[in-house]
Amino acid sequence: MTIDNNNPSEPKITFPCDYPIRIIGAAGPDFKDFVIRIVKKYAPDFDGKADVKASKTGKFLSVLVVITATGVDQLQALNAELKASGRVQIVL
Numbered sequence: 169m170t171i172d173n174n175n176p177s178e179p180k181i182t183f184p185c186d187y188p189i190r191i192i193g194a195a196g197p198d199f200k201d202f203v204i205r206i207v208k209k210y211a212p213d214f215d216g217k218a219d220v221k222a223s224k225t226g227k228f229l230s231v232l233v234v235i236t237a238t239g240v241d242q243l244q245a246l247n248a249e250l251k252a253s254g255r256v257q258i259v260l
Contacts, residue, residue: 181237181240183237183238183239184236184237184238185236185237186234186235186236186237187234187235187236187237187243188232188233188234189207189232189233189234189235189246189259189260190230190231190232190258190259190260191203191230191231191232191233191250191256191258191259191260192228192229192230192231192256192257192258192259192260193228193229193231193255193256193257193258194227194228194229194255194257195222195223195226195227195228195229196229196255199229199231199255200218200220200229200231202253202255203218203231203233203250203256204216204218204231204233206246206249206250206253207233207235207246209246209249210235210242210245210246210249211235211236211237211238211242211246213236214233214235214236217233217234218231218232218233219231219232220232228257247259
C-alpha cells in the first residue's frame with residue numbers, strides 16, 4: 169500500500185451509526201455517572217449502559233459507552249466537553 173501525503177483520506181463513517189467511545193479519567197465514586205450525564209447531553213437516546221474497568225493501580229477508570237452517532241459535529245462537541253471538564257484524561 170502506498171500512502172500519498174498530498175492527498176490524505178479520512179475514514180468514511182456513515183451516520184447514524186453505533187459508535188463506541190472509551191473515556192478514561194481519575195477514579196472517583198461518581199466518575200461513571202459524570203460521564204453518562206455528559207454523554208446523554210449529546211446523545212439523548214443513550215441507554216446509560218457503560219462498561220467500567222479500573223486500572224491495575226486503581227488510580228484511573230475506563231468507561232466504555234456506545235452511542236448512536238448522528239454526525240461529526242456531535243462527536244466533536246462531546247469530545248470537547250469531556251476534555252474540558254478537567255476530569256477526563258483521554259477520549260478514544
